[in-house]
Amino acid sequence: MGIISRAFKNIGKNWYRFGLFFVTTAFWLFFAWRATGFLNSFNIFTLLRFASVQVMVGFAQMIALSAAEMDLSVGAIGAGVAMFVGALMQLLGVPYPLAILLGMLLGATAGFVNGILVVKTKINSFVITLATSSMFSGIMFITTKAKAFTVLPQGFVDLSRVWTFGLPISPLVWIMLVVAIVLYFVYSATSLGRKILAVGANRRAAEMSGLRSSKIRITVFVLVGIVAGMAGIMDAARMESAGPIIGTEWLLTSFAVPAIGGTSISGGNVVVFGTVLGGILTGTITNGVLLMNVSNFFVNFFLGLILLLAVGFDRLQKAYRERTSVK
Amino acid sequence: MKSGKSTFILLTLITVMAVLLSACGGAATQPAPTATSAPTTQLKPTATAQTGKPNFSKIRVAIVPGGPHPYFLPMKPGLADAVKDFGLGESVFKSPAEWKLDAQNQLIHSLMAQGYNAFGIFPGDANASNAIVNEMVGQGIPVVALGGCLNQPTKTSFCLATDVAQSAYLGTKALIKALGGKGKIVHFTGFLVDPNTQKRINAVKKAVAETNGAVQLVETIADVDSQEAADQKINAYLAAHGKETDGIITTAYVPSTVAATALRNLGDKRIKMVGIDDDPIVLNAIRDGYLVGTMVQNPYGQAYVGAQVLAYLKTGCQPKADAPHYIDSGTLLVTKDNVSTYKEEVKTLTKRISKTFVDKYLSCSK
Known part of the structure; x- marks a missing residue:
């Protein structure tokens, strides 16, 4: 009894941390009540599968944001890596595990290029990644002629197709969750994570306390490249096609998902599992609105609205915390 | 030393993630779920007592274009007329909000979850749309391409489009x-x-x-x-x-x-x-x-004939071995003489295609 009351007391104290969970749950309950087929196992399967890619895209930007950087090339990296992996598998017959590994290395290389350019030129990452985004896309279009790779190995396609453990959960969801745990571990229990957050919170102060911020920022972009590449590979598995359309719509998602999840846009703070919930929430709204037969022209409107509400909610949280800490 | 540690963490991360992605590919434990309990089972045709026509009341057709475009608008009345004429169940014409494959795929998934069991689609991507077609056909949901064909190999039963x-x-x-x-x-x-x-x-x-x-x-x-x-x-x-x-x-x-x-x-x-x-x-x-x-062109007829064909396919008919995959949905010259009446001519053309389609191209077990 004591434990339960303590748990409730903790939830009461930290209610703002559970806000997104309650909002997501409320949407699930609402759609379960109003949207035909929402709790259908097939729908749960496709919803979570879609959300898992959304979350991975959010993770990529979350890493950049944590160091007070931004990476507008996540979509281009995702598409480039997906098409590279598709080409390796379809044209060269490379086994898919090796193709995936090489794809992630390509993502890391693209991230390294971004990192080096940002650090060496001292130009804002917004401008650099805007430029490299076009360059990466251009290279991809030139080398592949924008032709999708659709003859993919069964094992690769199974990443999105099959149930796991008898549950309507695609392997992509488990991959996303493991990446979430790894990122949580990196940010909460490794010196690398703490250094990234320190640089993100105040780069000058971090440098004055002896941190080599250039190196840390390059590492951040490499991590972004790896995770964006993974997102591209996962999206290719989800669509069973490694084509240039991958990543074209990631820009808004990449910022919205971590922002909804509570990650600070100005750096120095990440909420890994908030980002997971952010991705699930955007996936849920997209799916639920479609199921409710509300004209799907409203989907974008609702997503924008929820982003505004999330940002407003975040502001309220901060005001509340400031008020309570003053007391 | 510290830089070595960071590199080690990075390399470990890459390896763990790659192994994870690869390992999950083989972790198949069960095939993908079906949209509803109904679509996997073939609906048996039953003749209505009064007319002797097949009973298609359980066939729910969804027509999903690749995106919003005025070309597709006549498909809505085409589907509505097919529902009336062939006695189909509740059917829907629904367009994604944007010309994006993912938006179309999500819309199709949501319609599958709602129990629509036969689909006519304009492919959002002539290659990549084959993935969702495979997913639907794998669940016993027949699919025909309307207005534009998918690249081969495809599991769409037919493509009804303009020559x-x-x-x-x-x-x-x-x-x-x-x-x-x-x-x-x-x-x-x-x-x-x-x-x-x-x-x-x-x-x-x-x-x-x-x-x-x-x-x-x-x-x-x-x-x-x-x-x-x-x-x-x-x-x-x-x-x-x-x-x-x-x-x-x-x-x-x-x-x-x-x-x-x-x-x-x-x-x-x-x-x-x-x-x-x-x-x-x-x-x-x-x-x-x-x-x-x-x-x-004849988007009206593509939807009308498409819905009819889907109903027959869903109740067990198959394309004949010698049936072509591409079927011309017809085209018509509209001039000053027939500008007020051409819609009726389109309907007549459509009825002509509809009347002979089943006998010409489908094989149905009696």
Whole structure:
């Protein structure tokens, strides 16, 4: 009894941390009540599968944001890596595990290029990644002629197709969750994570306390490249096609998902599992609105609205915390 | 030392993630779930007591275009008429909000979850849409392509679409006739990356070649199927060469409306033009004498016949071994004479295709 009351007391104290969970749950309950087929196992399967890619895209930007950087090339990296992996598998017959590994290395290389350019030129990452985004896309279009790779190995396609453990959960969801745990571990229990957050919170102060911020920022972009590449590979598995359309719509998602999840846009703070919930929430709204037969022209409107509400909610949280800490 | 630690963490991360992605590929424990309990089971046709016609009341057809476009609008009444005429269950025409494959796929998934068990789609991507088609067919949901085909190999049972080459050929012949068999013409058409554009270009050239030089194709201007490009290129062309041009053939939706508007603005009824599709701008231009005619496609019929075929496929019929995958949904020249009545002609054409389709192309166990 004591434990339960303590748990409730903790939830009461930290209610703002559970806000997104309650909002997501409320949407699930609402759609379960109003949207035909929402709790259908097939729908749960496709919803979570879609959300898992959304979350991975959010993770990529979350890493950049944590160091007070931004990476507008996540979509281009995702598409480039997906098409590279598709080409390796379809044209060269490379086994898919090796193709995936090489794809992630390509993502890391693209991230390294971004990192080096940002650090060496001292130009804002917004401008650099805007430029490299076009360059990466251009290279991809030139080398592949924008032709999708659709003859993919069964094992690769199974990443999105099959149930796991008898549950309507695609392997992509488990991959996303493991990446979430790894990122949580990196940010909460490794010196690398703490250094990234320190640089993100105040780069000058971090440098004055002896941190080599250039190196840390390059590492951040490499991590972004790896995770964006993974997102591209996962999206290719989800669509069973490694084509240039991958990543074209990631820009808004990449910022919205971590922002909804509570990650600070100005750096120095990440909420890994908030980002997971952010991705699930955007996936849920997209799916639920479609199921409710509300004209799907409203989907974008609702997503924008929820982003505004999330940002407003975040502001309220901060005001509340400031008020309570003053007391 | 510290840098070595960071590198070690990075390398470990890459390896863990790669192993994870690869390992999950083999972690298949069960095939994908079905949308509803119904679609996997084949619905048996039962004859209604009064008419002896098959009972299709459990067939729920969804028609999903690739994105919003006026071309698809007649599909809605086409589907509604098919529901009425064939006694289909609740069916729906629904368009994604944007021309994005992912938006179309999500819409299809949501319709599957709601129990729609037969799909007519305009592929959002001629290659990549095969993935969702495979997913649907794997769950016992028949799919036909409407308005545009998927690239082979595909599991769509049929593709009902316009024979674009025939349409362009007939349109050019009509223009040549209006010109009195001689003159200089220009061709405005769609995107060169679209394989249909090349077919249209060749068809126009073929019709011109049949005049043995009496008609000259002065220029073919492609990549004008967007408002901005069409406005710029067509108006620039007419400003520079309008006086030397006797005829215009357009084989894409946007240049058709833009060229019709340009001729109206110029007040030029000397230049003869044959357009494509039935945008109100084009139809009004025909009524007012600025256009000779337009080649109307049959999205109404694609939806009507598509829904009918899907109902038969869902109740166990199969395409005959010798049935073609591509079926021409028909095309019609609309001129001043039939501009008020062409919709009825389209319906008659549709009924003609519908009447013979099952016997010609489907094999149904009695």
